[in-house]
Amino acid sequence: MKVAYLQCGTGISGDMTLAALIDAGVDQEKLQAAIQSLRLPGVNLIVSEVMKGCFRARHIRVEHPEQHAHRHYSDIVEILNQADGLSDKQRSLAQSIFLEVAKAEAQVHGTDVESIHFHEVGAIDSIVDIVGAAVGFDLLGCDQIHCSPIPPGRGQVNIDHGLCDVPTPGTAELLKGIPLVDVPIEAELTTPTGAAIVKTLVDQFGPLPSMTIQSIGYGAGTMNFESRANLLRLFVGTVSVPAGTDEVCLLETNLDDVSGEVIAHTMQRLLEAGAKDVYSIPIQMKKGRPATMLCVLADPLQQEKLEKILFAETGTLGIRQQRILRSTLARQAHTVLTDLGPVLGKVAWHRTGIPSFSPEFEDCARIAKEHSLPIREVYRSAITAFDAQSIGSSPERISPTHSSSATASDHKTHDRDHHSHDHDHHGHDHDHDHHGHDHG
Incomplete structure (x- = not known):
């Protein structure tokens, strides 16, 4: 199994992430082509090698004309939709990262997603960083992304809303549910863009996993610190899967306005299409709404085909995805x-x-x-x-x-055990997309 590990010794930002991806071997020309397809006038990605402390690293700088406009989430979606250099997966991934920022800002300011106008994250350089990260991780082709605990930093910073303590309110909202670690540096170490990338992409937090390293990317931050090098390290390698274990994809969606007959029909279609198992769980959503969580276990190669069936048959607005290991007999x-x-x-x-x-x-x-x-x-x-x-x-x-x-x-069995249907119970740290309701 191919795994990427983000080691955030001095935090994480969008430009550090993009630089680390390029340094780890992601094709720079493909990244450039994807960014050019955004059709943002005068934008260029400048990649250079720098020294941070005694260590060589890549540094990213985005050249762009002076701008004054603040963009709404719908403006970002429009930019992504007209970018013909992005695959559907890359576009969806970038949009998911921006949506996490929009939801965090909406929570902080007591409004809704569509009313939020992005400040720093709506700037051209942040748009480039987020789209570049989405494209870069897609090109990297890892099955899972792991990450160290995140150091938010210390002190205060000036933002569009005035002087704020670190982490700023939006960043703090994005870091909910993510393990943090204190690094004694008076600076903003983790930016809203970096926090949103981690929130959206990372599957697991903890120490460096037992892996065979294939490449290491070093992404340099802009600031210089006396006590340590300002670097993000990206490890790319493989994790061996024990004998008697295989990897499956778990797809889940919450349905609160779909009839039982439609759910039963969908389950049958999913099984006929090759799902290893399909099951439903009665749940209760906010405001006491009864609903059904439809779960699908499948070979990762079948994921796209089965997701199309879920979207078509149920009308759901979102499907959660997890790659998990399964012990089998x-x-x-x-x-x-x-x-x-x-x-x-x-x-x-x-x-x-x-x-x-x-x-x-x-x-x-x-x-x-x-x-x-x-x-x-x-x-x-x-x-x-x-x-x-x-x-x-x-x-x-x-x-x-x-x-x-x-x-x-x-x-007809689709490799299902009759006494044990692999119904693993998982904690779901990701947002649940509910059909018919925008629960931002």
């Missing part, structure tokens, strides 16, 4: 011979090597109907037949006499 399709006929199922081997058998519901239901029996008797007959067999301690040692190749019934 070795398993194989298997048929047992019972007095009632053959029953297809799956054999799973526990880590101890002891096998267990799960009969297929469709086979058991068919036999129960044919013989006018309760389905639990068919299940019992299948399990008894399996217990009477001699099954090896691994899939390679299963008796070929009783094994069966995958059939149409097997394909």
